[in-house]
Amino acid sequence: MEQRVHEETLDPQDWQALRDLGHRMLDEMLDYLEQVRERPVWQPAPQAVRRQFKQPLPLEPQAPEQIYEQFKNTVLAYPMGNIHPRFWGWVMGTGTPMGMLAEMLAAGANPNLGGGDHAAAWMESQVLDWCKAMMGFPLEAGGLLVSGGSMANLVGLTVARNTKAGFDIRTAGLENAPKPLRMYGSVEMHSSIQKAVELLGLGSQALRQIPVDEHYQIDVKALETAIARDRRAGYQPICVIGNAGTVNTGAFDDLQSLADICQQEDLWFHVDGAFGALSVLSPQLEALVAGMQRADSLAFDMHKWMYLPFEIGCALVRREEDQRRAFSLTPDYLSHATRGLAAGKTWFSDYGVQLSRGFRALKAWMSIKENGIHKYGRLIQQNVDQAHYLASEVDDHPELERLAPAPLNIVCFRYTVPEKDDEALNALNQELLLRLHESGIAAPSYTTLNGKYALRAAITNHRSRREDFDLLVEYVVRIGRELAPAF
């Protein structure tokens, strides 16, 4: 080296200053979490806040303290609300303080979980083994931690397509399929299933949508009829998708019957258990998922009903080899070694879409150890008990009407006025929900069931208490009464 070259780094010039800022961030985030109950769930932001995110690309450095202040004044001041005890919109996770600390450690250590022989990779295998144990899958099954339910469904359905196509679809493509491939699930399937089927090139028409009964469960007879009809018409049925907890009402398909059909018909059995699969952890609920352990592939989220911070979901595949064969593609520059850093039995990139992969295993590993699985079971049961509590409050109140069964953690209901028709009630409840959001009191979301606009509370929140549902009912009735004359 002839001359001294000036070389820069992104490490701080002043470690102590960054350290001080980091400690302040940590303290204030813990304050924020500890006091979250005292704040509004959500509130609309002034235009001045929105305008802060219309700035030109920063060319020169800004002071870290000011950047952090701006974060507090925007993100913490105008949050989505899903970490609040009275947020029950869509199906969201809450996160935990320990999950936050785990994410800090993961980002600091910053390993790449594409593969390799290092402790973070063994930890991910450990978490996958625990997932298999939770779900009743054999230890030798395949699996992958993914971004969430959508990706877990995509992984499962890719393996289904590739395994059951009956020809080398990875090379030859669908253009060489001897017969058009078909998949089956109920009309209550989650949208991510359709998205996956479209992505896979099958087209949404290849996803047969089977009707449900009054419990929102798939009509098994109609399914058998559809499969038989498709076979006669020259199609090739390859996969049945069972719901373990539908997004609209929390319904469970009869998974045993679906498993039987798949066995008889030689079809792949995929279970979308995005949140419902975790019911297995509660002794009172596990009967709901009977048959789930017979699935060829299972998708579920851990950032919903395991309350971990985003993003983490899991795909399990009964026969590891099916999963590897669907995804592995190991070129020269990635060929695996027998010793050194590039060794390691499992290269996770061989089992899914991603090559570089973050260390999402850490928050699962730390949290499962922190709480123990029994506590997750109790909390899941607690949420279901809260849903039943809310459902009974709704049923007991003359101005409220329940719009669907509440077998699990989802309650769909509306404010009613005897003389009003559905059209008027739909408009009234729509406005009611917006006012409820704007009040900052509570945040359920909404859906439409048989043409009726429903307030929908999906409870996957470890901070909720029964008093929170009392408050929801109180405000829904109060706002409903205020609005009723105008609708």
Added chain:
Amino acid sequence: MEQRVHEETLDPQDWQALRDLGHRMLDEMLDYLEQVRERPVWQPAPQAVRRQFKQPLPLEPQAPEQIYEQFKNTVLAYPMGNIHPRFWGWVMGTGTPMGMLAEMLAAGANPNLGGGDHAAAWMESQVLDWCKAMMGFPLEAGGLLVSGGSMANLVGLTVARNTKAGFDIRTAGLENAPKPLRMYGSVEMHSSIQKAVELLGLGSQALRQIPVDEHYQIDVKALETAIARDRRAGYQPICVIGNAGTVNTGAFDDLQSLADICQQEDLWFHVDGAFGALSVLSPQLEALVAGMQRADSLAFDMHKWMYLPFEIGCALVRREEDQRRAFSLTPDYLSHATRGLAAGKTWFSDYGVQLSRGFRALKAWMSIKENGIHKYGRLIQQNVDQAHYLASEVDDHPELERLAPAPLNIVCFRYTVPEKDDEALNALNQELLLRLHESGIAAPSYTTLNGKYALRAAITNHRSRREDFDLLVEYVVRIGRELAPAF
């Protein structure tokens, strides 16, 4: 509420104890980062460490302090090594202390970036606008932050397929394609392109692999010939994939010529700029990516050459509407509102595979502000200068042989002994690399170029200094000399 029910939570019973532990974690992680240079890059772990990850599912809680100790004794003691100044394996990111703090804040706030009207969503839009500005894309283009390059390529190629198929492929599927669809790129394409094409149902045979010239750039004439031949044979060409920085050697295709061809032939132009696209930030390098701004879609990583913690990549799509039409699927329970929490112009879930999405925007937003884009340009240039420095050290050393041009940040070379043939040298260099990994001194990776096993240093590391490359050369030669007699 009739009776008091015991309700649990995952919030700590003792906030102060968790707070103390959090501060200790933060201090020790910052120590770890500050001292990373003093540690071995990588080292093999004893069996006792691996056995810690073969435990049964924890049923009851464990003490947080013990969990954290176990993390330190395993993950921090036996790391992948990619945050070390002398790690140049594959193409990895390094992460930064500020990126770590940002991930802590993101996990604490824990918003869901599927969509909605809240500050985190406006921040993601801001980061996307900055990405467009960096890459020379129009502000009205579509875009999405994703897990990394593999997903960004999948997003781009999905939009390509759906937009150029010429029929309603989302509904009808590939089984109804009037003609078989074909895509084109060079033999040096990244494996994630093939993975995406397989996932999309086209089959790898639909991805035409065009030869490269001696600079590892796509042979443009051969591409034109292949397109014409396919058209004559009844295929439907839909997309050309250009490389901005190949993974083997860092080569750039002639993107202007590819853009011209796509324009003439009415093909989708996708650029895989996983790490190379960021060259645009250095005034000395930006000529390499000339034509990139003409792409219909562009994929790049921000956890590689922007040094952010995993995971973050970006897909840009010139016409937002193409991207929305390829992915949007908005059922009743997700229909977007005009007011309240569920409002918001952009629902990110309409633009990609994921529905629930984490807050990866925060680390990008904070880091870009912390450093300013000019600094990223200088660091990227610094890595390229370091590659040239290493290349010249290799060229100057009689026992080392360079095996490919080094136009960017990747240097492929080997230890040589005059009388030995390639077979012997391959075996020698393979063992050399393992010993180098096991020494803990440095971690390049490897590839095979024209049958020759090459040590491969890909420099996307803001902690590397020139002296680190001196040490690499010193140890490669030292280990090579030790090994030579045995091969």
